[in-house]
Amino acid sequence: MSLGHEAQNELTRIAVKAGQILHQHGAESRLVEQTTQRIGMALGAQSIELSVSSDAIVITSLFKGNCVTTTRRCYDRGINMYMVCEVQRICVMLEKQLLDADQVKERLARLVPFKYNRWLVVLMIGFSCASFSHFFGGDTPVYITTFFASAGAMILRQELAHRHHNPFVNFALAAFLATSIASIGVINQFGEDPKIAMAASVLLLVPGFPLINAVSDMLKGHISTGIARWVFATLLTISVSIGIVGSMAITGVWGWIA
Amino acid sequence: MELIKLLVIDAWFAWIPAVGFAMVFNVPKKMLIYCAIGGASAHSFRYLLMHFGIPIEWATLAASSSMGFLGLYWSRKRLIPRPVFTVASVIPMIPGSFAFTTVIGIVELNSGGYNMALAQVVVENGLRTLFILGALSFGLALPSILIYRGRPIV
Incomplete structure (x- = not known):
């Protein structure tokens, strides 16, 4: 499988977006780490290294000796289990190859927090x-x-x-x-x-x-x-x-x- | 018979906070029923154990670890991360009153000066808070610590 530099950048952005959403809506660190890694690997990276701190995540994707690193601040947006469920569902669908990179990106961008009356x-x-x-x-x-x-x-x-x-x-x-x-x-x-x-x-x-x-x-x-x-x-x-x-x-x- | 009646009343009053707090955490609508069942069964199980004289910390550990395994089953079945059900279900067992008593006691120790009776209240409530809370979270984490050990559950 080959992956151009631009594609690797794109992959890293998608994975970090998923991790950021999870972190902002109150998922535990293990879940943030695992889900981000799974999304990155499913999109074709050889490995994803992730550092989760209390208010930011740093992620590096690796592909054939080429590293792409990016950081996102994660401001607390309140606990919202709906968002956590949705990101997890996207991750599972991606792993079963029901979605491709563009669809994942679009779905992540479309997520709006659900709130009860x-x-x-x-x-x-x-x-x-x-x-x-x-x-x-x-x-x-x-x-x-x-x-x-x-x-x-x-x-x-x-x-x-x-x-x-x-x-x-x-x-x-x-x-x-x-x-x-x-x-x-x-x-x-x-x-x-x-x-x-x-x-x-x-x-x-x-x-x-x-x-x-x-x-x-x-x-x-x-x-x-x-x-x-x-x-x-x-x-x-x-x-x-x-x-x-x-x-x-x-x-x-x-x-x-x- | 009397015991069953007490358990049913306990379960009835436990599902309400479980669902109420699940709504504060914005758990999806379809999952609320799991939170209700989990909250009612975990709290009444703890009530049963405490009825037979088991200390509250151990009863909490047993109840929350059974909730952890129940959550594991549901999570595999519905492909939903485990905290979505489990945390709301154990909310009725959180030692909130003990925690507030501890801190209010500390505030009083400062304003009213040190005295033995107040210090005793602070230490006893504080330790109880810590141990119940530890038991609660440890019980919930048990399936992923013992069985999955780092592999993803869903």
Whole structure:
């Protein structure tokens, strides 16, 4: 098989685009590495060397002693599993030779992140946190308080994210709002133990995906990206806690510890 | 009989957060049903194990590794990367409350001065967070660590 210099450039660009999409939408480093390598090899490269760091990828394609290297910054665009699924599907179709290089390029360029209706998400997140309040032993009034507190926080979180606010500011404000709404329940004594609502209503702000990705990156040998994700998740947790403490200091309702 | 009823209630309340968070992660519509089944079965399995007195860390490890293998089967069947189902399914088991208690305790240690009771809260909750989280991710990663060892799953 022969591959001209221009074709090798093109191959490298296609592979790095796939890797960039995966990285930006929250895939773990192993998946980014493997999928990019598979796409590059399927397009005809002899080998693909890839370096994944927390906010960029560097890729080198090798063909008969000729190296092409390129770098892409990967700005975080929010977790979107739809995009990860689509890139994986393109990779599998390419390996089965159902697509050629041009079609892969066109399909990657055409991908648009799929998003659920935001009010549906608010409703489901409200019920989710309300279910957590059930796990903590809350009764029906607590369930209702938690629903409204977390749904309100989710609306705020979506609004701030939509306006590209810093995630730490966003999470702290959302935690502040959730705790404030839940503390109304404590002041008016809704239900048996209304403090449960304060604990359950902020659980929509737990950075679960970054934490799981962090540990699985570290387990699979990508220590530095794992540490970066871990630190990011920890900072988010700290800013949520600051929001909670700020709200409790203002309302005087001490729902945590004590 | 009583136990089965408790398990069903637990599963019912576990599928809601699994699907809710799957929607935050924009999991494709057709996959939401897998997240619901995974979330309900993993959380009720952990409930069952804890009912028989197994510590929460080991119960979490067992539940998440069973979820990892279930995700492996689905992922091979539907040609979809594994985190799409597995992460949303274990979200109900994430130790969020322990994590927040730890950090709030640290904030309090700073503002109110050091005291033994508060330090105990911080250390106990912090360690519990770390171990549950480690068990959770390790369990999910188990199939690719033990069986696939570097080869792609899909």
